[in-house]
Amino acid sequence: MALTKQQQTVIDTLQKPDVSLVLCPAVAGSGKTHTLVELAKQMPIKSGIYIAYNKSISDEAAIKFKGTPIQCSTIHAMAYRAVVKQYGLKVGYFGVRDVHSINGESLSYKAKKALVDTIEDFCLSAEVDPNKYIMNTFSNVSPTLFLHYLDKLANGEISCNHSFYLKLYHIYLANGEITPPSTDLLMLDESADITALTLEIFKLINAPKKIAVGDEFQNIYGFNKTVNGFKELSDIGVTTKLTESFRVSTKIAPRIEQFVRKHLNPKFEFKGHEYPDDFSITTKAYIARNNSGLLDEMFRLKEDNIPFNTTRPIEAILELPLLLANIGNGRPITDYRYKHIEKLRSAWSESPLLQKKYETVNKYVTRMLSDDDEVQSALKVVYKHGPHDLNKLTAYVRGLSKTKTNLTLTTAHSSKGLEWHEVEIAPDLNEAVTKALVKTMDAKLSHNRKLIKEQESELMLYYVAISRAMVKLTNAKYAKVL
Numbered sequence: 001m002a003l004t005k006q007q008q009t010v011i012d013t014l015q016k017p018d019v020s021l022v023l024c025p026a027v028a029g030s031g032k033t034h035t036l037v038e039l040a041k042q043m044p045i046k047s048g049i050y051i052a053y054n055k056s057i058s059d060e061a062a063i064k065f066k067g068t069p070i071q072c073s074t075i076h077a078m079a080y081r082a083v084v085k086q087y088g089l090k091v092g093y094f095g096v097r098d099v100h101s102i103n104g105e106s107l108s109y110k111a112k113k114a115l116v117d118t119i120e121d122f123c124l125s126a127e128v129d130p131n132k133y134i135m136n137t138f139s140n141v142s143p144t145l146f147l148h149y150l151d152k153l154a155n156g157e158i159s160c161n162h163s164f165y166l167k168l169y170h171i172y173l174a175n176g177e178i179t180p181p182s183t184d185l186l187m188l189d190e191s192a193d194i195t196a197l198t199l200e201i202f203k204l205i206n207a208p209k210k211i212a213v214g215d216e217f218q219n220i221y222g223f224n225k226t227v228n229g230f231k232e233l234s235d236i237g238v239t240t241k242l243t244e245s246f247r248v249s250t251k252i253a254p255r256i257e258q259f260v261r262k263h264l265n266p267k268f269e270f271k272g273h274e275y276p277d278d279f280s281i282t283t284k285a286y287i288a289r290n291n292s293g294l295l296d297e298m299f300r301l302k303e304d305n306i307p308f309n310t311t312r313p314i315e316a317i318l319e320l321p322l323l324l325a326n327i328g329n330g331r332p333i334t335d336y337r338y339k340h341i342e343k344l345r346s347a348w349s350e351s352p353l354l355q356k357k358y359e360t361v362n363k364y365v366t367r368m369l370s371d372d373d374e375v376q377s378a379l380k381v382v383y384k385h386g387p388h389d390l391n392k393l394t395a396y397v398r399g400l401s402k403t404k405t406n407l408t409l410t411t412a413h414s415s416k417g418l419e420w421h422e423v424e425i426a427p428d429l430n431e432a433v434t435k436a437l438v439k440t441m442d443a444k445l446s447h448n449r450k451l452i453k454e455q456e457s458e459l460m461l462y463y464v465a466i467s468r469a470m471v472k473l474t475n476a477k478y479a480k481v482l
Contacts, residue, residue, distance in 0.1 A: 007034070007038070011038060013238055013240050022240060023229075023233055023237040024211060025213075025214065025242070026213055027245050030244055032214075036061075040185065047185075048068070048069050048183055048186070049205070050065060050070050051075055052189040053190050053193075053195075054417075055076075057190070058073060059072075070187070075198050076162050076165075078181070078201075088155070089164075090159045094153065095336050096116055099115055109339075118139045119153075120161070122134075123163040124195045124197050126197060128175065130150055134147070166201075173204045181205050181206065185209045186205055186210045186211075188213070191214035192219050193218055193226050194214075194226055195225055195227065196232075202229075212230070212233060212237070214230070217268070218460060220416065243271055244271040245467075247273065248270075250272035252469055253271060253273075255466070255479040255480065257269065259462070259466065259479045260463055263459050275470070280421075281421040284423070285407075285409070285468060286409045286426060287412055287429060288412070289411065290428065291321075292374070293427070294410075294426070296384075297426065298393060299393065301407075302393060307403045307407070308405055310409050311409075314398060320338070320378040321382055321385075322387065344365050362383075366379050373435075412465040415464065418468060420470065421471055422472035422473075423468050423474070424475050425475045429462065430478065433459065433462050433478050437455075439454075462478060
């Protein structure tokens, strides 16, 4: 495939003697990996490193870079090779259950959770000095306790999460305890949606030529403390954009451009690809905001005996609805993400007053977590279908695993990096945008920047979903036909 003028400009810019870093914001489907491959072929290099945060993206890129001197890796793989065995780390899981009292002081669940969260936040940050971090952060966690558990993790006394050994790698690089990797050309993918930690490691790697690529409107993991690398590096890099999509048709592209211009950036450019009029649509995706949003469609398809596949196992999709459906059985909830639900169950079970006010524990959970969209969606599924129907659906979807089908059901988060000829937007995804726009107005009136950023993530998630479509996009309320 011949390079476009924009793609060649990216390559020509980085080859200029006075340019060491190129920032390449690229719209969905603009061929950024193809551009990087051609860059590796045109530049006179003996070695190169391509870094991605996501393993599946790194593995896919390795196939495309075959025959070039580029070595593909995730940022975690680089860190793992450098520090885990050498420093005797134990990689596994670190959570509330691993935190115990020190100096005879008892710790509540809330205090333990605060410690775990603070350590995770430190691991994702750009800071290398834990003393400075804990002194400057707004946390109720004891500095002594914070440093004590960092030492235990670093000494291999307890298992650490992947984010911890990545942070340790960052600290050792920054302090000169590990020699930074050196290469002729360094590439960073997903640059608009990375942690501050990843960005710092990118800076520390020695390379005379560096390029950062990504889509700045696909920053959908803000809950993982991600940052926009293009903004962070704008003072030291030269920006050249890719605004032409090879995925999205010229009929859909203006709708996507209009959505982003109206809600995210009025200067956004998005040009589409011309498809023949007789193009045959053979693949379709139904994209929802969350797992619960997929279930009504699953039940409808099951009733009509229409086969489909999913991008995630059905057990993962039904995890929360089944948990809520069986919450009355008293069994411990082992998933740390839903431990707060177990606490609510305990409070209801131990209080005759709460039991009188709320007939069932689910009604109590519904009231107490009224602002949790994920829980509310799952509860609606439970009230509508119940455990029996959910278990039957699980068995049905398992039985479809070997059935050939062109229909995929997925959430917007799971759809990132994928594409289909046709995309249908689920009602809950449209509703999420409606809520986000209302909350954005309220946040602007109260000057709540944190809330504004959270709602921007919702709008970016919608952009991800609608830009998966190649030639047909249906039920996209906020990307109307022009």
